Amino acid sequence: MDFSLPESAQAVQRGIAGICSRYGMDYWERCETEKRWPEEVWAELAKGGWLGLAVPEEYGGAGQGLLELAVATETLSASGSAGGSAFTYVLTPGFGAMTLARHGTAAQKAELLPKLATGEIETCFALTEPDAGSNSLAISTFARQDGGEFVVNGQKIWITGVQRATWMLLVTRTIPAAEARPRANGMTVFLVNVPEAVAAGQLSYRPISKMGANTTPSNMVFIDELRVPAENVVGELHGGAVVLWDILNPERILLGASALGGAEVALRVGVNYAKEREVFGRPIGSNQAIAFPLAQVKAKIELARLMLYKAAWAFDNRLPCGTEANIAKLTASQAAWEAADAAFQTHGGMAYSLEYPVARLLTDARIGKIAPVTEELLLNYLATQVLGLPRSF
């Protein structure tokens, strides 16, 4: 058994860390406060080929897999962006490039992958609906066929990054949920050209005011008689569930990686403060009440990382990875939350001051317990799908 990261993933660690070394915590704080996209880092990521990690080489990418994307996300997050900014990286290199590389048609790949690799175009992913959050198969956004086109109507919520996206991966029903047998049948994923749809008045969006992760806005999306050519179907008509799992599992893994990086940042901040801050004539870190929670977090980070890399490895090797992805997401997000909480507690009263980064880290870490899927649903998966316990729903 070999636990060392492949050279490609080590190259990712070194390369991304190199870029991030010139953009510290302050930079990410500023982006968050100003609610702006980290343009400078993004430009460097594009220049170095880091956005095209998962794009096959014949389309101008690096030909790597989810493991390299996960390591990139983790490194970016650990440099100070923490969980809140990880969507910067997940939206296009993950949702867009990864999905099209595996499920796109020859024409879609030839047209989009080279531009995704360079960052010339960006993508977003639209699944969640006001009445279908955790229960993804219950979505009601419907695409009806009309000659060579589909006409889509519906509403989406929590769609992140629509503002910058040229293309949206839009998940629809082409057979209503009530009629679909099995339930996963009748899902269809479309590529929607966002600027064109907006210009035609067929798609609109409104940002949601949110408590953190403000480098990338999340939106309500309204879809009204949106016309999409049939060649924009990703994967099979009615067979979108296959595509969907290959988006949702990587999403869990990448956001797990982001949480893990956030945990690392919080632990670093907490440990540094515990070493420097002196009360009663000694550093507070010499008190076990302060030291042990930090040590505990370290243990959880290392455990979560093992599962995260294993999940990414399984996905890249086309092995079932649902269990691993869910465990990785669950444990990495818990580690991030506990790390942020331990760092917060370590800072004592100063934690509440926005002059210290711990308040942001706490806010960032909290999202991991509810998004892109709640902790409870991850536990449900393990309880019912893995342990075979009876379903409550």
Next chain:
Amino acid sequence: MNIVVCVKQVPDTATERKLRSDDKTLDRDAADGVINELCEYAVEEALKIKEAHGGEVTVLTMGPSKATDTIRKALAMGADKAVHLVDDALHGSDALSTSYALAQTLKKIGFDLVILGSESTDARTGVLAAMLAERLGTPQLTLARKVDIDGSAVTIERVTDYGYDKVEASLPAVVSVVEKINEPRYPSFKGIMAAKKKPVETLGIADAEIAADQVGLASAWSEVVEFAAAPPRAAGTVVKDEGDGGAKAAEFLASKKFI
């Protein structure tokens, strides 16, 4: 054009740097080794010249075996190949003997243009480019903030206290650069992966025809007699402003001959 960039691995300035108690040389194991920052600017300039005029960029470093990390960094940025001068006999070499060892190596591998950072963050002597040019019998163009190549002529803008001097020479030549010259690129994914496969030639002192009695600690012209930790910073002087703060500040500055 055959461009050789001299790069140096230095202890990370972000970590605590130490001297060894036994021979009073730098303790290279005590800190992480990183590429000297100004060397990145030198590599970047070499790559730019290559991109504009063609040729090949060779990285040359003298240092212990762990300096390969620094070589790989320069190769990941885009240099074509590297020469690593590594020999226990070189340990403790001062600037004079380092310039001798590098000059011998450069004579062996050949060059049209040698580019260096103007100083390193560890020793900070800032004299290597000049010594190297002298030993190689080539013009020295130091402290460049801009380099232009035109045929066999090289022109630089040399940073001075009053602005800059325009200095021109013919190739082959030695150029040292300052941080104003460019913005070093980050290694790309493909660059990092490709760097692993680029040729790195390892030379010992015999290979480069370096005389053992001209290098190393025993041959150094300078000697570290004694060293001590920097004293902790003394408490500052607090001047309370009672309407005469400006005058008191001026007095203080005058007493230190700042004004």
